[in-house]
Amino acid sequence: MKQHLFLIGFMGSGKSTVGKHLAELQNHPFLDTDLLIEERIQQNLKDFILESGEISFRLLEREVLKEVIDSQQKSVVATGGGLPCFEENTKLLLENGILVFIDTPEEVLFNRLLNDDSRPLIENLNETELKKYISVKLAERRPFYEQASIKISGDKSINEICSEIQDKLELLMS
Ligand code: S3P
16 A cells, blocks of 8 residues: 655644655655645745635645645655644545654744744744744644654754654554
């Protein structure tokens, strides 16, 4: 059975960076749902969400997820932070791959996201609001993220994270 590797976790947790590296190590294609959406709409994701709203984005996100699942090759897939947090998506992810949750501490997320102007959902938040947003959203999303069979702390180097994922994958497959 084709089993994709889905990286899940909050914005700024390191999914794309880890995903690219892991895909190279495993010799599988790397896919990023946010980039696939951008390719499809031929527009920057931030502009799209600001213009068309989050609901339109979530619909596209689900369509792209279905396409990824149907793709022929087993891939390492970095997913948008909110993607697993919708019932049908979680089901699709669990049925079609192995989920890896990169669990990055809130302070690290805060420092990474503080001066980030590429993510529309946190645009215009001041420091206090951003801290609260991370804390509230992460608590809300954690039950979805926790369904992953592999959980890795994101507060490490990329090499360490990837080698831990590979070890855990081997254990899981044995
Ligand atoms: C989102 C996370 C983003 C992107 C969109 C919405 C979210 O992806 O999908 O801005 O709801 O957390 P990253 O997790 O790659 O930043």
